[in-house]
Amino acid sequence: xxxxxxxHGVTAFYSSFKAIDSINMTIxxxxxxxxxxxxxxxxxxxLRSINRMHEVLPGARNEGKLLIDGQNVYxxxxxxxxxxxxxxxxxxxxxxxxxxxIYDNVISGLRLNGVRKKSxxxxxxxxxxxxxxxxxxxxxxxxxxxxGLSGGQQQRLCIARAIAVEPQxxxxxxxxxxxxxxxxxxxxxLISELKNRFTIVIVTHNMQxxxxxxxxxxxxxxxxxxxxxxxxxxxxxxxxxxxxxxxxTEDYITGRFG
Amino acid sequence: xxxxxxxxxxVVIASGDQLKAKRLPTWAPVAVAAAAIVLAAGLVMGTGWxxxxxxxxxxxxxxxxxxxxxxxxxxxxxxxxxxxATTLIYSAFLLALAPLLSVxxxxxxxxxxxxxxxxxxxxxxxxxxxxxxxxxxxxIIGTLEQAGIATLITVxxxxxxxxxxxxxGRGFLANAIRFFVDVMTGIPSIxxxxxxxxxxxxxxxxxxxxGRPGYSGFAAALALSVLMLPTVVRSTEEMLRLVPGALREGxxxxxxxxxKTIMKIVLPTAGPGIVTGCMLAVARAAGETAPVLLxxxxxxxxxFSPFSDNQSSLSLYVFEQAGxxxxxxxxxxWAAALTLVVIVLTLTVLAKLLARRNKLAR
Amino acid sequence: xxxxxxxxSPPAAGPGEGGSLxxxxxxxxxxxxxxxxxxxxxxxLVIIVAIAVFLIWxxxxxxxxxxxxxxxxxxxxxxxxxxxxxxxxxxxxTVLTAVIALxxxxxxxxxxxxxxxxxxxxxxxxxLGFIIDLLAAVPSVVFGLWGxxxxxxxxxxxxxxxxxxxxxxxxxxxxxxxxxxxxxxxIVLAIMILPIVTSLSREVFMQTPAQNEEAALAxxxxxxxxxxxxxxxxxxxxxxxxxxLGLGRAxxxxxxxxxxxxxxxxxxxxxxxxxxxxxxxxxxxRFGEANEVGRSALIASGLVLFAITLVVNMxxxxxxxxxxxxxxxxx
Numbered sequence: 001x002x003x004x005x006x007x008h009g010v011t012a013f014y015s016s017f018k019a020i021d022s023i024n025m026t027i028x029x030x031x032x033x034x035x036x037x038x039x040x041x042x043x044x045x046x047l048r049s050i051n052r053m054h055e056v057l058p059g060a061r062n063e064g065k066l067l068i069d070g071q072n073v074y075x076x077x078x079x080x081x082x083x084x085x086x087x088x089x090x091x092x093x094x095x096x097x098x099x100x101x102i103y104d105n106v107i108s109g110l111r112l113n114g115v116r117k118k119s120x121x122x123x124x125x126x127x128x129x130x131x132x133x134x135x136x137x138x139x140x141x142x143x144x145x146x147x148g149l150s151g152g153q154q155q156r157l158c159i160a161r162a163i164a165v166e167p168q169x170x171x172x173x174x175x176x177x178x179x180x181x182x183x184x185x186x187x188x189x190l191i192s193e194l195k196n197r198f199t200i201v202i203v204t205h206n207m208q209x210x211x212x213x214x215x216x217x218x219x220x221x222x223x224x225x226x227x228x229x230x231x232x233x234x235x236x237x238x239x240x241x242x243x244x245x246x247x248x249t250e251d252y253i254t255g256r257f258g
Numbered sequence: 259x260x261x262x263x264x265x266x267x268x269v270v271i272a273s274g275d276q277l278k279a280k281r282l283p284t285w286a287p288v289a290v291a292a293a294a295i296v297l298a299a300g301l302v303m304g305t306g307w308x309x310x311x312x313x314x315x316x317x318x319x320x321x322x323x324x325x326x327x328x329x330x331x332x333x334x335x336x337x338x339x340x341x342x343a344t345t346l347i348y349s350a351f352l353l354a355l356a357p358l359l360s361v362x363x364x365x366x367x368x369x370x371x372x373x374x375x376x377x378x379x380x381x382x383x384x385x386x387x388x389x390x391x392x393x394x395x396x397x398i399i400g401t402l403e404q405a406g407i408a409t410l411i412t413v414x415x416x417x418x419x420x421x422x423x424x425x426x427g428r429g430f431l432a433n434a435i436r437f438f439v440d441v442m443t444g445i446p447s448i449x450x451x452x453x454x455x456x457x458x459x460x461x462x463x464x465x466x467x468x469g470r471p472g473y474s475g476f477a478a479a480l481a482l483s484v485l486m487l488p489t490v491v492r493s494t495e496e497m498l499r500l501v502p503g504a505l506r507e508g509x510x511x512x513x514x515x516x517x518k519t520i521m522k523i524v525l526p527t528a529g530p531g532i533v534t535g536c537m538l539a540v541a542r543a544a545g546e547t548a549p550v551l552l553x554x555x556x557x558x559x560x561x562f563s564p565f566s567d568n569q570s571s572l573s574l575y576v577f578e579q580a581g582x583x584x585x586x587x588x589x590x591x592w593a594a595a596l597t598l599v600v601i602v603l604t605l606t607v608l609a610k611l612l613a614r615r616n617k618l619a620r
Numbered sequence: 621x622x623x624x625x626x627x628x629s630p631p632a633a634g635p636g637e638g639g640s641l642x643x644x645x646x647x648x649x650x651x652x653x654x655x656x657x658x659x660x661x662x663x664x665l666v667i668i669v670a671i672a673v674f675l676i677w678x679x680x681x682x683x684x685x686x687x688x689x690x691x692x693x694x695x696x697x698x699x700x701x702x703x704x705x706x707x708x709x710x711x712x713x714t715v716l717t718a719v720i721a722l723x724x725x726x727x728x729x730x731x732x733x734x735x736x737x738x739x740x741x742x743x744x745x746x747x748l749g750f751i752i753d754l755l756a757a758v759p760s761v762v763f764g765l766w767g768x769x770x771x772x773x774x775x776x777x778x779x780x781x782x783x784x785x786x787x788x789x790x791x792x793x794x795x796x797x798x799x800x801x802x803x804x805x806x807i808v809l810a811i812m813i814l815p816i817v818t819s820l821s822r823e824v825f826m827q828t829p830a831q832n833e834e835a836a837l838a839x840x841x842x843x844x845x846x847x848x849x850x851x852x853x854x855x856x857x858x859x860x861x862x863x864x865l866g867l868g869r870a871x872x873x874x875x876x877x878x879x880x881x882x883x884x885x886x887x888x889x890x891x892x893x894x895x896x897x898x899x900x901x902x903x904x905x906r907f908g909e910a911n912e913v914g915r916s917a918l919i920a921s922g923l924v925l926f927a928i929t930l931v932v933n934m935x936x937x938x939x940x941x942x943x944x945x946x947x948x949x950x951x
Binding site for chain 3: 308311312336337339340343344346347348349350351353354357358360361364365414415416418419421422423425426427431432434435437438439440441442443444445446447448449450452453455456457460461484487488491515516517518520521538541542544545546547548551552573576577580588591592595598599602603606607610
Binding site for chain 3: 051053056058081082083084085086088089091093095096097098099100108109112113158161162165
């Protein structure tokens with residue numbers, strides 16, 4: 001089910017400001033790809049360009065080609081909602097729907113797709129929550145508000161909500177930045193399990209995290225404020241962190257910059 | 259805790275591989291609209307059922323249904339309902355625009371028929387049903403005096419009440435006050451008028467007035483105060499809550515007493531927001547008719563004193579002229595309505611502009 | 621504590637050297653300030669109680685003189701001797717017009733609010749939102765005058781159409797003449813409360829957290845599904861509050877109804893025939909001609925209106941407070 005993602009000259013604008021310029025990269029199925037780089041270098045923008053969430057912001061638009069198993073996501077006749085159903089997303093801050101219970105949060109995506117059968121939904125909730133390593137903690141309080149959980153649990157609830165619709169790619173935008181170290185560890189374990197089913201792209205500020213969870217790493221950077229972000233180097237994680245080919249990458253990894 | 263995920267058994271296949279959806283061509287809505295109009299015209303005009311208005315209504319209904327069905331068949335149920343919802347939301351907008359624009363248009367065109375120096379400078383004293391002139395000077399004076407006095411009463415009281423709720427109030431009393439401020443917001447203006455009638459006019463004023471009830475502009479101002487108070491308390495309370503706690507603590511740490519901190523630091527910080535709230539409250543009170551009708555009684559002549567004798571107001575003047583059987587009355591009513599709206603909207607616009615400069619509000 | 625003398629004592633002479641710390645003064649400026657604000661806050665409770673007390677006091681004479689049952693009598697002959705009056709027809713009319721106005725206005729108002737908050741481009745939505753805010757401030761007497769003088773004929777036509785096509789429904793059964801009616805009053809009322817409900821619910825919709833909207837979109841929701849999943853549930857307490865405020869305005873509206881209702885004292889669901897009255901409109905139109913007992917009777921009807929709005933508002937507040945607790949945990 002997992003998909004290959006190919007970016008060909010993906011460029012993103014906020015009105016007239018160019019945020020990322022001509023990103024080319026190929027992301028293999030069932031792998032974890034980490035995007036690292038200093039703040040404002042466009043890694044989140046690139047991530048949001050993969051499932052066309054970038055264009056949700058007023059004035060924002062994309063150029064270039066982004067292929068999911070050969071189909072260009074930016075084509076005119078592509079259904080945006082189908083793209084987003086195929087590519088799940090987890091956000092920086094846990095964002096469960098505040099008015100919904102844990103159960104309703106998990107099935108919110110399925111409900112949108114018209115699944116009504118109780119037994120199907122029950123199965124899906126258990127499977128998604130088990131998949132997100134949350135089942136044992138919440139199985140006795142599924143009807144309670146999702147907002148009552150701890151931050152780490154909320155984030156895993158959001159992961160469960162994203163994987164409940166069986167997407168093929170999972171995008172994670174700094175999923176641990178609002179969490180404590182123990183919750184972070186749980187999410188990282190979860191990522192390595194989820195890798196068996198999904199193509200995962202994760203944006204992170206934490207280089208240790210990138211080194212721990214990812215197979216491949218892309219380093220983004222900008223020359224100076226106001227310039228668009230570019231992909232400086234993209235390689236196996238082990239190579240990036242031990243022997244990067246670009247001077248800029250090395251400076252960033254070793255902490256001399258950024 | 260190991261997850262027992264059965265990856266081979268997909269519970270639900272919610273997302274297929276198909277990214278490209280069949281979409282209605284861009285000309286489809288236009289085509290549906292044209293078809294709806296033709297069909298509606300045939301149905302309504304052809305059968306002699308009704309006129310152009312009904313045709314428009316039927317065409318709109320046919321358009322919404324038609325587009326929903328076409329979208330549903332070609333693009334799927336979800337996209338179809340999205341189209342119907344979008345169309346409904348935009349048509350709600352257009353539907354409401356018509357009467358509101360009509361009100362604005364009539365107000366301006368009819369209002370300017372009589373709005374001149376003579377209208378603004380004369381009263382209705384000795385004006386009979388056969389006289390074309392006569393004006394609203396006395397009513398303007400009444401509105402300004404009554405709203406002004408109501409402001410003088412309500413603003414200090416309301417701000418002090420809000421300070422209590424935010425800075426001092428604890429426990430049952432504070433909660434009860436907060437709850438009843440919200441409830442008081444919903445008291446109808448006529449009830450406020452009746453209250454001042456049965457309290458001030460019938461019970462208090464006879465003591466100073468040889469036992470006769472004292473209708474006056476001041477009584478109207480009291481009734482308007484009852485209406486303004488909850489609004490002023492509520493908006494002040496909200497602004498006070500926006501003042502960062504660190505600001506208060508900074509002052510306390512310097513040994514400044516609490517009351518001085520509130521007066522010198524908290525209130526000035528929240529100032530612009532409080533002024534906005536008060537102005538909006540005045541604007542609403544200035545347009546009220548019922549309380550003035552009940553406790554100020556109306557007066558065709560100029561009466562500068564708010565404390566003795568009947569007084570009129572612009573809104574009451576509009577209501578009175580609306581009921582006068584004279585061919586000249588409607589023009590006077592609309593001119594007064596326009597004057598009133600100008601006063602009220604000036605206050606509102608100023609308040610909103612001030613709110614925009616407010617650094618505390620988001 | 622505040623120094624009262626003209627020359628502030630130098631810090632060196634503070635605690636430590638002077639021996640004991642300054643004592644709290646029982647009647648200082650602090651106590652005075654605190655007492656004043658507490659009294660101001662308590663005024664709200666005093667006024668609410670005073671409204672009830674004075675209205676009851678002034679209503680009693682008419683209620684004891686009344687020759688008819690106050691609650692079931694439909695007619696209003698309060699100036700007669702003996703007086704015969706009751707609130708059955710006026711209270712019924714008050715609730716009927718307010719409910720119809722709400723049914724007409726709320727869906728449209730929510731549509732406009734969504735249009736301004738989530739559909740229309742920002743360049744258009746911001747000025748239009750400003751205009752709606754201004755319309756919410758237009759005094760009701762203006763809407764009443766417009767309704768009577770310029771909306772009369774369209775509603776006449778509508779009444780004729782409804783009777784011709786749906787005349788078998790009792791509510792459209794009247795044969796005319798069509799003019800001032802419950803329908804006219806209710807529609808004018810609806811147009812009047814439309815900007816108020818729109819303005820408040822638009823503000824609520826705009827406060828929906830962007831992260832919840834994005835979560836819904838990222839699950840593949842269409843725009844309408846995103847609104848149903850994220851925006852409407854989040855805004856529900858605010859919607860209830862704005863609708864209740866609209867209902868409060870509609871129940872208490874005086875002048876717009878005094879100008880557009882027929883003033884027929886009868887409990888009837890007939891919407892298009894000449895008819896309709898409301899407590900507030902009755903007070904406004906009858907006050908001028910009322911004698912002493914008549915005024916007392918009008919105050920009695922005002923007491924009923926006060927009770928109705930008080931109950932409606934308290935229920936609304938209770939709902940809003942409870943919902944807020946559920947949603948409040950999200951922050």
